[in-house]
Structure formats: structure tokens, C-alpha cells
Amino acid sequence: MNSRIEYIDRLKGFAILLVVIGHFIECNVVKGYLHPLYSFIYFFHMPLFMFISGYVAKKYLKVELAKPKEAFTFINKKIRSLIIPYLTWSLLIPMCFLSYNFKFDLFSRFEYLIFHHTYLWFLTTLFYLSLLFLVYEIISKILLKFKGGRILCITILYITTMFLYHIFPNVVIKSIFGYFPFYFLGVIIAQFKRAEDLYCNKIAFGIFTIAFLIIPVHFNYFETEFYRIIKAIVSFAAIPTIYYLSRFMRWNTIIDNQIQLWGRNSLVIYVTQWNLLHIFTINLPLYTSTFSLILVSFILSLFIGYACILIGNVIKYSPIIDLLIYGRKSK
Template sequence: MQAKTENRNQFVDIMRGIAMLLVVLQHTMSGCTVGAENTFVFNIAWSLQMPLFILISGYVTKYSRPISNSKGLWKYVKRRTVAYMLPWAVWSFLVRGIIFEEDGFLNVKHLLWNMDSGYWFLATIWTISMIFGIASFIAERVSKENLLKKQTVLLGCYLVGMVLLVGIGAILGLSFFAIKLTLYYMPFYYAGFLYGQFDDRMKESEIGKKIIDSVVAICFVVWLFVILRFPLYEMSDGGFAIILRAATSLAGCIAVCGLCRGIFSSKIGGGYSCMGRRALVGSVSHALSASQLDQVGQSADSVQSGGAEPGSGQLCGYGSTYCDGNSDDEPKCRAELCINRKEKVSEFLLWAGKQSLEIYMMHGLLLNIFKSSVAIQFSSIEGYLLTAGNFALTVGLCAVVIRLLGQNAVLKKVLNIR
């Protein structure tokens, strides 16, 4: 499948950004404090982060072209290998192994059988992509016209790929090349792909929208119910625990995607940004007319990031409206400032989503800088402050390093900085 780069779905990048920030948060909690693994916050982050990444990766296959011949399959394999395994090799051997002198990353055998000590996600997503790409190629060749037959063949080939992985794992061990993790996350990838096939059709009808809302609501309740009662991360790897984890994570991902879609639109910086008319009217103290809402939406880009709150006696950016807390234009100011805040949050998440690979590769190295020599309990004021501070510093440093490395063409190419 040859991916299209035009008309990029920005909501997908926002969800990637949320997932990536959850990864950093979880690693900050477990790396900088003790006792975080059995807390509610850790349960939230752990149940969503990687499952959400994999689910989104499956979803975006809807924007790919079918693989109709062997030449297209070769291009697909080459492109995905370069995109995933080249960064894995460079950051594992060159950066972590040679530059930072982490001996484990220079021991190939140790690394291949202990992928979870490094960048296992890249190996997992590469393996899943290879199996899915080959399955898609076979399905396309067997049946181009009959959609049901094509989907059946694709699913069958995908399951055969899982069986082959089990066979390899039985011989070499499930820890080899992160096979255990790959098998766990393969259903998430297929679930994302499946939803992507029917997403647009469901939204075209009122019944479809009601079904989506109902599913999101049920998934949210189920996810919240489970993570409040079960320490998912600390459960043993028995059959019940694996099924419970997977079902809970899938429900959580569906709930988060569905709820966030109501906050963030698929386009940033235009029209109503991340809020619809109904949500916008609900955010002000007085309902605005349709023409006023249009003016508010069109003027959102002109608001300065340091815009003042209504009542502070400063210009709010809505034309030359003066917000003093008593002005008749206060609803307009509130609406515009609300849009501006939403846009800033959206832009931050969008940045994290677009730079998710770079953040994933370097955040662990940066977190080591802030590790405390004293064990601090997470469930304490000191633990909360340490986690929040280290999280903010790590994300901030990632932004700085990404910006600096991006200024050099050689480093940008070698380290896969976008």
C-alpha cells in the first residue's frame, strides 16, 4: 500500500500526540518514582498508550492505495522497512550503543531476545505491517471486486501470519524480536483497520452516528469500571489477564477517540477550530447568532497567545473589542478566547503526534538526566511534583533537541528527524 501524504488527517496526529504523551508520562512515573505501577493514573496511561498507537496505525491504512502487483508490494516492504527498522538500528546501535556506551545495545543476540529493553515498538509495528501488507496483496489479487471475499481473504491471511509468529516463537522463544508483544497488539491493528473501512459510512447516517455514540459510551463505562478495580499492569500473564487487558485497552481507545473527536476537529486553525457551533454556544454566557459565530471562528487565528481573560481590561483580539468584564461584547471575547485555548492545545498535541517517532526515540535518554538518587513514592506531594516537573522538562527538551537536530541536513537524515 502506497500511503498518500496529501490531505493529512490532523485528528489522527492529535490522537498520536495523546498516545505519545501518555508514553512519556508512564515512563516518567515508573522511572522517576516508586510505587506508581499500582495507581489509577498509571492504569490509565498503560491501558491506552501503545494500544492507541497500534489502533491508529491500523486506522490510517484507509488512506493507502491497494497493493495490486509485486512491484507495489516491494515498494511497500522497502518503504516500511526504512521507516521503522532503519531508525531502530541507528538509535539502538549508533546512539544508545556507541555514543551513550550502553553495552546491551551493542550485543545483537541480547537485543533480539530482549527487545522490550529498547525500541520494541518499531520491531512490532514493522512485523505487523509486513503481515498486513502481504495479506492485503493476496486479498487484492484474489478478489478485487467482491468486497466481502476480499475482507475474508485478508483476515484469513492475517490470522495465518499470527499462527506463523506463534510457530517461530515456539522455536526461538516468544521474546525473540518482540513476538509476544506483536501477537498481543495485532488485534488492535486489525480493529483500527476495520473501523477505518466503515467509519465514513457510519457517520453518513443518523442511525450510524447514534450507534457510534452508544458504543463510545459503553466502552467508556467498561474501561473506567475495569481500571478502577484491576491493577492491569501487575496482573500475571495468564489467559484471563491477557483477555481482560486487551478488551479493556480496546474499550479505552474507542472511548478516548470518540470523546476527543467531540473536542478536537480534524482541521486546525480554520473555521471553528476544535469546536462545533453547538459546543461554542455552550461555552459562552449568552448565545451568539450564526453570523457572530462565523466572525468569531474567522478571527480566531488573530488572537495572541497571551490574550487576556475577560475582565482584565485589555483588548481580547475580537476586532478592537475592549473586554472589561461588563461589556456587551463579553460573550464574543469569551468565545474567542475559548477557541484560542483549544487551538493552542490542539497545536501542541498535533506537534507531539507529528514528532511522535522522534519523541519516542529520545525521551528515555532525556529522562535519565532527571532521575533522582533518592527513591520517592509516587503517591506523595513530592512524587506528584517530581513527575509533573520531569514530564514537562522531558517534553520541552525533546522539542529543543528535535529543533536543533532538524537544522542539520545530515543529522536530520541519519536520525530520521522530520
């Protein structure tokens, strides 16, 4: 599909900006994970990205994935756009450019990349969720004759994922299990107009916005079971708020164009920014005021993001490198 949907690019642009700001705080503030701004962002920014991914997967789908040929094409595309960049940044680049401290053991390295998280964990989690989406598309065709067949299919897949997590409780399956609801929320909103009308209307926007802005103020972000529940609540409130603003709000043309530019380059920014952030470090103290940190992190995150886009535009001139680093197929 060549034409792009503007509000989706806005959503992606806003989400990737939050990712860069969050990583900036993590890399540049002493014990940045304790800062309120970090906590606020980390409550919802990756669930938002997963929602967008599920929404895009269904919204842009124009083929019958139940057909073997289309299913193979779908898997091939996901390997190209997600797994190849993941392996390049996690394996080839460290081996070629960081060889002075990179111990190469093919088996152990692949084992680590498959069963553990790296800073590019989002790519592998999204790949596995995309495979579950493929299974959903295939099974839901069989269950169409039953009322609520699609919801039943999602429920079965979620229970299966939960079962696997309890049998094999590693971080990869935990991540798939944790982000499954947000990814498939995006699928449902894209597929069912009624669901979108119920979840993303003006009244819901007002209620969810209040919850989204108030709840995170009273909690810091920590990886505990209680805070995962709070994170889920905040995320389910944040998603319709940001979706509604991206789709229905009138935007300044200049700002809108830049947000969409970031959205179109979200993958480029995501895989590149972590390395740039480790080049430019300023070590701000934890007691930095929230306003000052917002100002500094926003300005420097813009610089990092545009640097990533520039790098991506240069890489385009080499189709092979572009494929390896960003998973993009030359036109």
C-alpha cells in the same frame, strides 16, 4: 500525502503523552509499576498506539500495494522510518557514546536486537505488523470476489501469527501476536465506514467510556494471562472513547495546536524521551497520592516532550543525522 488529518495528530499526540507519563512513573517512582496511575496508563496506551498505526496505514494509503514497485516502496519507507532509527539508537549511539560499558559483538548484538525486546520494541513490532498489512493488501485483492474476503484474510493472518507464536514463543512474535488485533482494528475502522459507525458512535462512546474508566480501578497491571485479557477489554473500550473525543470534541485552539504538535512529532518524542528520562530522576515514593503524581508527571512529561521536539528540530539541520536518528527524509 502532504496534507495531515487533524484528529489523527490529536490521537497520536494524546497517545505519546501517555507514553511519556508512563515512562516517567516507571523511571521516577520507587516500584512505580505498582502505582494505580501506572496501571491505568499501561492497560491501554500501547494498544491505542497500535490502533492509530493501523488506522494511519490504511487511511493514508493511496497506492496499490499489490504492485511490486509500490510494495517495494512501502517496505523501503518502513525500513527508513522504523528500522534505521531502531538500529541507530540501539547500536550506533551506545557504541559511540556509551563505549565505556558497551561490549561490541556484532553477531550477538544483532541477534539480541532481532529476537529480544529493547526499550524501542514498538518500532520493530510496528515494522512486522506493517509487513503483515502489506500481505493483507496483496491477499485481500485476491479474496475480493468472496463475501467477507478481507475479514477472512485478517483471520488467516492472525491464526498464522498465533501458530508461529506457539512454535517460536519469543518476545518479538509474542508482541506481534498480542498487538495484531489492535493494529488491524485500526485498518478495519479506516477501511469500512460501517465499522466506524458501529464502533465509534455516541451510544458506543457512552458505554465504552464507562467500561474504560471503571474496569482499571479494580485491577493492577501485571504481565499475566488473566491481566492480558483485562488489558484487551480495557483497550477495546479506551480506543473508541479516545477516538471519538479526538475526532468530534470541540477543542481549545491553543491546547489543540499543542496536542497536534506532539502528534506530528510522536516518533521523535518516542525515541528520544527514554534517554532524557534517565538524566532527570527524582525518585518519588510509591505512596505518592494519585493527584500529586498526575500533577508532577504531567508537568515534567511536558518538559521532556518539548525538549525532545527541540532536539528534533535541531537535528533537522543535518539530513544525514536526521535520517539515522529519526528516519526522516529531507524534502
